[in-house]
Amino acid sequence: MTAAVDAPEQESWFHRNQQRIAPWLFLAPGLLFFMVYVIIPVFQSFNLSLYEWDGLGAAEYVGFRNYEDLYWELYDRDAFYISLKNNLIWLILYLAAIPAGLFIALFLNQTVWGIRLYKSLFFFPFVISQVVVGLVFTWFYDPTFGLLNEFLGFFGLGPLNVLGDERFVTYGIIFAGLWPQTAYCMILYLTGLNAVDPEQIEAGRLDGAKSWRMLWHIILPQLRPATFIAFVVTIIGALRSFDLISIMTQGGPFGSSRVLAYYMFEVALSEYGFRMGYGAAIAVILFLIMLCFIAYFLWSMYREEKGH
Amino acid sequence: MHSMFKRTAVALAASVALAAPVAAELTGELRIFLDTSNPAPRATMEAMIERFAAEHPGLEIETTVIDREAYKTQIRNFLTADTPDVATWYAANRMKPYVEAGLFEDVSDLWAEPEIADNLASTKGAMTIDGKQWGVPYTYYQWGVYYRKDIFDELDLTEPTTWEEELANCQKIVDSGRACYTIGTKFLWTAGGWFDYLNMRTNGFDFHNQLANGEISWEDDRVKQTFANWKQLIDMGAFIDNHQTYSWQEALPFMVNGEAAAYLMGNFAVAPLREAGLSDDQIDFYQFVAINPDVELAEDAPTDTFHIPANASNKEAAREFLRFAVSADEQTEINNGANLGQLPVNAQSAVDEDKFLQQGFAMLSSNSPGGVAQFWDRDAPAEMAKASMEGFQEFMVKPDNADRILAKLERARQRIYDN
Numbered sequence: 001m002t003a004a005v006d007a008p009e010q011e012s013w014f015h016r017n018q019q020r021i022a023p024w025l026f027l028a029p030g031l032l033f034f035m036v037y038v039i040i041p042v043f044q045s046f047n048l049s050l051y052e053w054d055g056l057g058a059a060e061y062v063g064f065r066n067y068e069d070l071y072w073e074l075y076d077r078d079a080f081y082i083s084l085k086n087n088l089i090w091l092i093l094y095l096a097a098i099p100a101g102l103f104i105a106l107f108l109n110q111t112v113w114g115i116r117l118y119k120s121l122f123f124f125p126f127v128i129s130q131v132v133v134g135l136v137f138t139w140f141y142d143p144t145f146g147l148l149n150e151f152l153g154f155f156g157l158g159p160l161n162v163l164g165d166e167r168f169v170t171y172g173i174i175f176a177g178l179w180p181q182t183a184y185c186m187i188l189y190l191t192g193l194n195a196v197d198p199e200q201i202e203a204g205r206l207d208g209a210k211s212w213r214m215l216w217h218i219i220l221p222q223l224r225p226a227t228f229i230a231f232v233v234t235i236i237g238a239l240r241s242f243d244l245i246s247i248m249t250q251g252g253p254f255g256s257s258r259v260l261a262y263y264m265f266e267v268a269l270s271e272y273g274f275r276m277g278y279g280a281a282i283a284v285i286l287f288l289i290m291l292c293f294i295a296y297f298l299w300s301m302y303r304e305e306k307g308h
Numbered sequence: 309m310h311s312m313f314k315r316t317a318v319a320l321a322a323s324v325a326l327a328a329p330v331a332a333e334l335t336g337e338l339r340i341f342l343d344t345s346n347p348a349p350r351a352t353m354e355a356m357i358e359r360f361a362a363e364h365p366g367l368e369i370e371t372t373v374i375d376r377e378a379y380k381t382q383i384r385n386f387l388t389a390d391t392p393d394v395a396t397w398y399a400a401n402r403m404k405p406y407v408e409a410g411l412f413e414d415v416s417d418l419w420a421e422p423e424i425a426d427n428l429a430s431t432k433g434a435m436t437i438d439g440k441q442w443g444v445p446y447t448y449y450q451w452g453v454y455y456r457k458d459i460f461d462e463l464d465l466t467e468p469t470t471w472e473e474e475l476a477n478c479q480k481i482v483d484s485g486r487a488c489y490t491i492g493t494k495f496l497w498t499a500g501g502w503f504d505y506l507n508m509r510t511n512g513f514d515f516h517n518q519l520a521n522g523e524i525s526w527e528d529d530r531v532k533q534t535f536a537n538w539k540q541l542i543d544m545g546a547f548i549d550n551h552q553t554y555s556w557q558e559a560l561p562f563m564v565n566g567e568a569a570a571y572l573m574g575n576f577a578v579a580p581l582r583e584a585g586l587s588d589d590q591i592d593f594y595q596f597v598a599i600n601p602d603v604e605l606a607e608d609a610p611t612d613t614f615h616i617p618a619n620a621s622n623k624e625a626a627r628e629f630l631r632f633a634v635s636a637d638e639q640t641e642i643n644n645g646a647n648l649g650q651l652p653v654n655a656q657s658a659v660d661e662d663k664f665l666q667q668g669f670a671m672l673s674s675n676s677p678g679g680v681a682q683f684w685d686r687d688a689p690a691e692m693a694k695a696s697m698e699g700f701q702e703f704m705v706k707p708d709n710a711d712r713i714l715a716k717l718e719r720a721r722q723r724i725y726d727n
Contacts, residue, residue, distance in 0.1 A: 055384055056409035069723070078716065143550040164553040164705075252494060253552040254702035271380050272685070272694035274405075 042287065049280035059277070066281035079255050080282070083263040086170050087239065087289070090259060093174045094181065094238035098230045101185025102223075106215075108186070109193045119190065126183035134247030137176035138163065163249055166256035173244050173257060181237055185230045192226030193219075228300070235293050239286070260286045335366040338625045339392040342371065343379035352647035360632050367625055387411040391619040393626040396446075399434035399611040400682040401520070401689060403442055406615075412442045413616035413623060418630060427655045428634060430673075434611050434682055443615035444630045447643055449650040450668030451501060451608040451683075454577055455570035456563060457592040459486070467594040471509075471537070474597045478546050481569045488546040490568035491704075492554030499700035500684035500693065501572055502538065504608050505596045510534045512603035513678035520688040522725030526696075526717040535714070537599060539707045552705055560584065572596065574610065575650060578664050593667050595675060606678030607671065610686060611653070695720040 014021065049066055053059035073080035108119050125133065140147050143161040152158030162172035196219060204218040220227075242261045245251060251258040251266060258266070260282055266272075268279025344353045350373055361369050372392070374382055379396075386392060387406060397403055406412045418424055419432065419441040431445045460466070460477075463484055468474040478488040493499045508516045511530045518524045519531065541547070548562050557580065562568040564584040571577055581591055598605060614633055616626045632638060639652035645660040651669055652659065659669045672680065685693040699713040 054405060054409075056388070056405060056411065076716075076719070143553060161550045161553060164550050250494065252496075252698075252701065253705060254698045266694075269381065271377075272690040274384075275691065 045280045045283050045287070048277055049284050051277045053276040054274045055276050056274075062277065066278050069278065070281055070285065079258060079263060082256060083258045083260045083282075086257065086259045089170055090174060090177075090238040090241050091235065093171070094177065094234055094241075095231075097178050097181035097185050097234050098227065100178070100182040101187075101230060102189050102227075104182065104186045105189035105193060109190060123183050123187055125180040126187070128180075130180070130243040131247055133176055133180055134244045137172070137179075137244075138248050141172055163257075164253055166253055169249060169253065169257040173241075173248055176248065177237070177241060177244050181234060184233060188226045188230045188233075189223060192223045196222050232297055236290075239290055239293075260289075333366075334364045334625050334628060336622050336625065337368045337370065338394070338622050338629065339370045340372070340394045340629070341379075341386060341392040341396070342373045343376045343396045345373055345375045345379075349648055352642050355647075356633065356638060356642050359638070360629060363632070364625070364628070387617050387619070391617045391621075393616065393620040393622045394629055395615050395617055397443065397613050397615050398682070398686050399431070399443075399445060399613050400686045402682070402686040403613070403615070404437060404689075407437045407442050411618050413618050413620065413626075414440045415443060415616060415627070415630065416440045418444065418627060421631075423631070424634060427636065428653055430655070430680070431611055431653050434680070435613065443613045444634050445611040445613050445653040446633050446639075447648050447650045448609045448611040448653060449575040450672055451505075451572070451574050451596075451610075452668065452671065453570050453572050453594050453596055454563075454581065454591055454664075455594065456566065456586075456590060458590045459566060459569045460592075467592075468597050469595075470597055470601075471599040475540065475544070478541065478544060482545050486566065487548040487562065487568040488541070488570060490548050490559045490562040490571050491551045492556045492559030493551050493701045493704060494553060494555050494558075496694075496697035496701055497683075497685050498556050498559075498573075499704055500697045501574075501608065502704075503534070503696070503700050504681060504684050505572065506538050506599070507531070507534045508606045508678065508681065509596065509599035509603065510537055511600070513606035513681065516606070516681065517679075517687070520684070520692075522689075522692065522721050526714045526721055531714065532710070535703065535710050538703070539710065542704060542707045547704065552701055574608075575664055575668055579649065588663060593664050595671050604678035605676055607676040607680055608683050609651075609672055609680045610683045689724060691724050692720060695724075 050061060050063060051059040052062045070080050074084070104122055108115065108122060141162040143149060143159055143164065148162065149159045152160060162168045200218055200222070204214055209218060240261055241259055242265065245257055245259060245262045249257045251262050264279045264282040264286065267275050267282065340357060342353050344350050354371065357369060357371055361367065383395065383397065388411065403412060424444070428445070431448070432441065435441045435443055435445065463480050465477050465480060468477050481488045491498050507519065510533055515524065515530065548559065548568050551559065556573070560580055563571050564581065564586060578591070595605070614630055616623055616630070620626055634654055636654045636656035639654040639657035642648055643650050643652040643660065645662045649660065649662065649665070651665060651672070659665050681687055685697065688696065696717055699717050703710055703713050
């Protein structure tokens with residue numbers, strides 16, 4: 001009798017708390033990597049942005065001077081201002097990928113012979129590398145032999161040097177970026193459309209809903225999860241738009257197609273760069289902008305889960 | 309020819325005599341990092357290292373060739389950790405960050421040896437920071453105007469020597485429906501070459517250096533004069549359209565197709581022009597014209613260099629390798645037309661028979677009394693070089709923005725040199 005009572009007391013601490021420890025043990029590797037590669041570097045960047053450092057010698061503490069310089073660049077409408085402005089243009093125009101993707105998905109969501117081939121063809125730009133997309137569009141825009149100017153010339157317009165004109169260059173690159181991004185949104189909506197409830201459509205039809213009303217009131221509400229994901233990936237895609245700019249213009253002409261991500265790279269890591277502190281300050285600003293969106297996404301996800 | 313042979317033979321004897329006693333003692337490992345990633349320079353360097361290895365059988369040599377662009381960022385890592393014994397780099401201000409961080413070895417002792425002191429004197433300035441030398445050069449090349457001789461003949465033009473002749477020539481070329489100059493400024497540095505020449509010709513070598521060192525305001529009237537001269541060319545349509553979209557290679561077809569008559573470039577442009585089908589009768593070279601008769605002519609001649617990292621482990625062997633690389637016969641060999649096709653840094657070496665190298669060598673040795681600059685992005689600090697070359701590009705597209713651009717550069721100067 002006494003032995004039976006004593007036995008549980010002799011169980012180890014681990015055994016007693018197994019239920020509570022197990023999830024943490026499973027989470028540990030993920031948490032560890034998340035800490036080492038994401039959370040800690042965020043704070044390191046904050047810290048580094050208070051220093052002036054060329055990556056070689058000793059770092060010199062300068063307080064908020066890097067941010068002050070950024071403010072003056074904003075005030076003088078210098079590189080930082082242009083990058084910020086371009087980031088905003090990217091954010092807004094890149095969202096066009098969502099309605100465009102929806103439109104193509106609706107168009108392709110039918111059962112015709114060979115539809116799988118058409119779907120793959122539309123999805124193709126997302127499969128090829130951004131580097132290739134950038135090169136293809138660079139040639140497309142080329143002022144001497146580019147297809148665009150051949151096309152414009154056909155109508156007696158042009159010639160237009162899209163990537164060499166500071167007024168058009170950002171729009172030209174965004175247009176190139178929309179090509180794969182639209183394909184991505186399309187595939188999200190195509191999967192979403194598979195899950196649309198046919199009975200609701202049937203019911204809507206009986207109530208006399210057609211075309212736009214049907215789309216707006218019956219289909220779109222059911223596509224909400226797809227829209228949410230499309231919105232998230234497009235916003236993030238717009239904020240980290242780096243590869244296309246690097247390939248197509250290198251931020252040029254005279255720095256007019258830079259965005260924050262590219263400017264940060266240029267200042268901190270490119271051939272003429274190595275102002276690590278200044279680059280970190282730009283990264284912090286970019287992080288704060290992203291944080292607004294991340295907070296919004298997390299909040300709406302949290303609300304969604306609570307609702308169910 | 310005969311004298312060339314004699315000089316080589318004498319130099320050979322001298323270097324063997326010097327090297328022989330040391331050679332027997334060199335042992336251990338020698339690690340060499342190179343940025344000569346293009347096929348021809350790579351083969352040249354590897355052949356040279358093999359010859360060095362043959363002289364020093366006790367030495368275990370390991371060569372690493374890194375892509376030229378990637379090298380520019382990797383050097384920061386390998387100078388501090390896992391350091392090689394010899395590394396390539398560039399002269400002048402471009403080596404300053406590493407010198408100041410104490411990552412390059414002071415090799416003033418090598419420069420004190422008569423073999424180097426007497427024969428490499430012309431490049432000593434470019435290797436000197438704070439009165440000490442931090443490496444040795446192994447090759448350099450001239451800049452200047454490469455032009456289509458057949459187009460000049462067709463329009464009955466001769467090589468200009470003054471600014472007036474230059475403008476008159478250019479006007480005739482423009483009238484014939486061509487551009488005077490091809491250029492691709494997408495990667496900015498080509499515009500830096502134009503600024504180098506226009507500013508050195510307008511204000512002289514010393515002024516140019518002071519500007520690169522941040523001692524002169526960008527809104528100075530003399531700088532404005534340089535830009536006014538530049539604007540003359542831009543306004544008459546001297547440069548091809550849309551140059552901001554092209555790299556320097558992408559700008560070559562304009563000259564090959566005869567849409568542009570000339571190219572202000574380094575000597576490395578000759579090889580692709582020849583490969584594109586232009587014969588030596590069609591291309592020729594002239595020195596950039598004088599603008600202000602009161603200033604002496606000065607030239608751009610970028611120099612590529614060898615350095616010993618301060619953390620190197622086999623510095624004795626590395627020093628021997630540097631001596632070997634600059635020796636007269638090695639210099640003749642690696643810079644000849646079949647190899648690098650550039651100019652040897654050793655005064656005792658022979659210059660290749662190639663007409664461009666001969667002209668370039670003559671120009672640099674006798675017609676550049678003002679001095680020899682490295683190149684804008686090697687002479688000016690990296691940050692200033694970047695900001696200014698962006699300004700040059702903008703100016704070439706929108707010459708009317710000159711005042712705004714110069715004001716911006718002046719602000720950049722006050723921030724950059726302030727530290």
